[in-house]
Amino acid sequence: MIKNKKGFTLIELLIVVAIIGILAVALVPTISDAPSRARDAARKTLVNNVITAVESYNIDEGGYPVFDKCLNDTTDTDVAAFVTDYLGGKDPVSTPSRAETETGSPECSNADETAVFYNGTTSGYTVGIALEGKGTDATGATEEDTEGSAFFVVARN
Helix, strand or coil: CCCCCCCCCHHHHHHHHHHHHHHHHHHHHHHHHHHHHHHHHHHHHHHHHHHHHHHHHHHHHCCCCCCEEECCCCCCHHHHHHHHHHCCCCCCEECCCCCCCCCCCCCCEECCEEECEEEEECCEEEEEEEECCCCECCCCCECCCCCCCEEEEEEEC
16 A cells, blocks of 8 residues: 655654744844945945035135034034035935044034034045944944944045
């Protein structure tokens, strides 16, 4: 008498469930970090746009803008003129908020948003923004992935 084997054994099902569980545990952290990595990429692009504007200002005026401010502080006439003339009048703002940087740069927040900070002299500048994930400090060294302590900073002196 020959039996027709239909279906899977309990062991086969358990092995498949275990493999799916292992894959899920490996992929969840990667997938859950994706939104913050995307926001950080947008912040870095924003800083690069500000650097392009600063370099354009340097070409036009023969020096870099001289102020130590958050670029969303349009109550300051120098910042307002720079934002209007070189950034198309748009406040360079990103979310979410983070505290003052370790280098003593101003806290750049507007409600629950964090803006680009700028510190400039006629011969150089520092531009940066707070990140949610890993960033770089003023020397270019990667900072630890600690909540609220990562920054993307670009300096030219």
